[in-house]
Amino acid sequence: xxxxxxxxxxxxxxxxxxxxxxxxxxxxxxxxxxxxxxxxxxxxxxxxxxxxxxxxxxxxxxxxxxxxxxxxxxxxxxxxxxxxxxxxxxxxxxxxxxxxxxxxxxxxxxxxxxxxxxxxxxxxxxxxxxxxxxxxxxxxxxxxxxxxxxxxxxxxxxxxxxxxxxxxxxxxxxxxxxxxxxxxxxxxxxxxxxxxxxxxxxxxxxxxxxxxxxxxxxxxxxxxxxxxxxxxxxxxxxxxxxxxxxxxxxxxx
Amino acid sequence: xxxxxxxxxxxxxxxxxxxxxxxxxxxxxxxxxxxxxxxxxxxxxxxxxxxxxxxxxxxxxxxxxxxxxxxxxxxxxxxxxxxxxxxxxxxxxxxxxxxxxxxxxxxxxxxxxxxxxxxxxxxxxxxxxxxxxxxxxxxxxxxxxxxxxxxxxxxxxxxxxxxxxxxxxxxxxxxxxxxxxxxxxxxxxxxxxxxxxxxxxxxxxxxxxxxxxxxxxxxxxxxxxxxxxxxxxxxxxxxxxxxxxxxxxxxxxxxxxxxxxxxxxxxxxxxxxxxxxxxxxxxxxxxxxxxxxxxxxxxxxxxxxxxxxxxxxxxxxxxxxxxxxxxxxxxxxxxxxxx
Numbered sequence: 001x002x003x004x005x006x007x008x009x010x011x012x013x014x015x016x017x018x019x020x021x022x023x024x025x026x027x028x029x030x031x032x033x034x035x036x037x038x039x040x041x042x043x044x045x046x047x048x049x050x051x052x053x054x055x056x057x058x059x060x061x062x063x064x065x066x067x068x069x070x071x072x073x074x075x076x077x078x079x080x081x082x083x084x085x086x087x088x089x090x091x092x093x094x095x096x097x098x099x100x101x102x103x104x105x106x107x108x109x110x111x112x113x114x115x116x117x118x119x120x121x122x123x124x125x126x127x128x129x130x131x132x133x134x135x136x137x138x139x140x141x142x143x144x145x146x147x148x149x150x151x152x153x154x155x156x157x158x159x160x161x162x163x164x165x166x167x168x169x170x171x172x173x174x175x176x177x178x179x180x181x182x183x184x185x186x187x188x189x190x191x192x193x194x195x196x197x198x199x200x201x202x203x204x205x206x207x208x209x210x211x212x213x214x215x216x217x218x219x220x221x222x223x224x225x226x227x228x229x230x231x232x233x234x235x236x237x238x239x240x241x242x243x244x245x246x247x248x249x250x251x252x253x
Numbered sequence: 254x255x256x257x258x259x260x261x262x263x264x265x266x267x268x269x270x271x272x273x274x275x276x277x278x279x280x281x282x283x284x285x286x287x288x289x290x291x292x293x294x295x296x297x298x299x300x301x302x303x304x305x306x307x308x309x310x311x312x313x314x315x316x317x318x319x320x321x322x323x324x325x326x327x328x329x330x331x332x333x334x335x336x337x338x339x340x341x342x343x344x345x346x347x348x349x350x351x352x353x354x355x356x357x358x359x360x361x362x363x364x365x366x367x368x369x370x371x372x373x374x375x376x377x378x379x380x381x382x383x384x385x386x387x388x389x390x391x392x393x394x395x396x397x398x399x400x401x402x403x404x405x406x407x408x409x410x411x412x413x414x415x416x417x418x419x420x421x422x423x424x425x426x427x428x429x430x431x432x433x434x435x436x437x438x439x440x441x442x443x444x445x446x447x448x449x450x451x452x453x454x455x456x457x458x459x460x461x462x463x464x465x466x467x468x469x470x471x472x473x474x475x476x477x478x479x480x481x482x483x484x485x486x487x488x489x490x491x492x493x494x495x496x497x498x499x500x501x502x503x504x505x506x507x508x509x510x511x512x513x514x515x516x517x518x519x520x521x522x523x524x525x526x527x528x529x530x531x532x533x534x535x536x537x538x539x540x541x542x543x544x545x546x547x548x549x550x551x552x553x554x555x556x557x558x559x560x561x562x563x564x565x566x567x568x569x570x571x572x573x574x575x576x577x578x579x580x581x582x583x584x585x586x587x588x589x590x591x592x
Binding site (some may be wrong): 052054073074075078079084086090091092093094095099102103104106107108109112113114115116117118119120122125161165 | 437438440441442443444445446449452453455456457458459460461462463464466467470
């Protein structure tokens with residue numbers, strides 16, 4: 001199984017009496033788009049927070065490329081080539097679009113403990129930032145303060161900042177959250193482009209988007225993995241229909 | 254990212270020239286007062302690096318100011334050393350070590366806890382100097398003016414800080430250098446990271462930066478510069494006392510930063526000037542001058558949320574003709590993104 005990039009074993013996280021993630025054992029294969037779906041409160045975002053080092057797990061292990069990263073902090077996980085975008089837009093509002101991506105790109109310098117030369121002399125950082133802006137389709141917004149951009153553009157920047165760190169594995173927490181259908185189409189296109197040379201772990205509520213880009217789906221309910229399979233398998237699964245998809249037909253969630 | 258508009262630099266350069274020629278015609282009392290302000294301005298700038306840029310509201314910054322002053326006093330009064338080539342390195346190392354130790358604990362907290370822990374450390378140091386017999390007790394110590402720091406090359410004395418005119422120009426040069434140094438640091442990759450930490454610490458961490466390390470380094474830089482200001486203060490007054498580390502002093506310098514405008518390096522300079530000059534003026538008019546000062550601070554905080562610097566910046570922007578393409582988001586030069 002050399003093509004497994006990330007795997008979890010019995011991963012759990014509790015908040016007081018609440019078990020948010022409950023014994024999740026999953027493996028994610030290199031080059032695939034693996035979507036995680038499930039009703040609200042299923043523990044999807046908590047799972048991403050565990051994988052990205054934002055939260056320490058209560059139990060279980062996480063291995064990245066075979067190496068144990070269970071205790072790694074968010075910054076360490078990022079430096080290992082794991083990028084992460086947030087469900088709630090988490091950008092630097094007062095910075096321009098370019099400055100946002102710059103900070104992402106600069107994190108790939110061997111160190112930013114450099115005090116005397118202006119940041120702008122680091123051309124490789126600038127090149128990385130520009131590539132990321134171009135990839136996420138915001139070139140025309142380069143010098144616009146992030147806070148002044150439209151919501152959809154801020155969501156694109158959210159992904160762009162992550163791309164500026166040139167990650168191999170992307171953890172995307174609802175990249176389409178709150179987007180209009182036109183904007184959503186653009187981001188789905190972006191996800192498809194990224195899928196060509198990245199591994200994606202994707203949380204998303206928009207089922208059309210998920211079915212369009214995902215190679216593999218995992219359904220989570222109440223912190224547990226209900227089922228993992230291809231789009232067809234999940235669509236055909238009776239358990240899933242009852243727990244989740246059926247839910248939607250019966251009036252939404 | 255905060256940018257300093259060009260007219261501000263022009264004004265600052267004019268201000269530096271004005272300070273340079275002031276002693277030629279100025280009243281002796283006010284020349285000395287300006288020297289005091291310049292030392293205070295360096296101290297306040299060092300705090301602004303923490304409060305205005307890294308988002309770390311320290312309420313114990315006087316600790317490093319005091320450590321710098323006491324290190325200077327110890328070398329002069331206990332060891333009879335006046336050579337700046339010895340005093341300065343000792344002062345800087347002492348302040349840096351103090352900042353490293355206090356910072357190492359403090360940056361593990363944030364918000365109100367950070368304020369409290371820095372205050373607590375500063376109070377501990379206050380009583381360390383206040384209570385230990387070695388440090389001359391509550392009344393402090395007067396340093397012999399002839400023993401004040403000097404820089405000599407062989408037998409030729411180049412700088413003698415006991416000469417008030419020499420001190421004035423040394424303080425001015427240090428103010429300019431400190432401003433330049435902090436400007437350079439803030440433009441560096443390090444500067445970008447600490448500004449990012451203030452705006453959105455969580456995201457900076459997610460992008461792969463060890464936030465704690467960057468905060469600690471910022472804390473040490475600020476503490477070292479504050480220690481340097483303490484060295485200047487001891488040399489200026491030839492007097493060192495526990496009051497240098499008191500929480501009043503930490504509060505005063507914080508007020509200067511707020512008043513002047515945090516997150517701009519020239520703000521603390523303006524704040525120091527306005528506060529000291531106003532204090533001098535008002536205390537000459539009424540014995541209730543502290544009340545008036547308090548009212549002034551309240552008014553500035555209420556009506557000038559970006560401090561005096563914010564007001565100056567707005568006025569300076571008006572001096573420039575408005576750009577025709579404002580509001581039209583177009584690609585501009587890379588340089589536009591520089592701080």
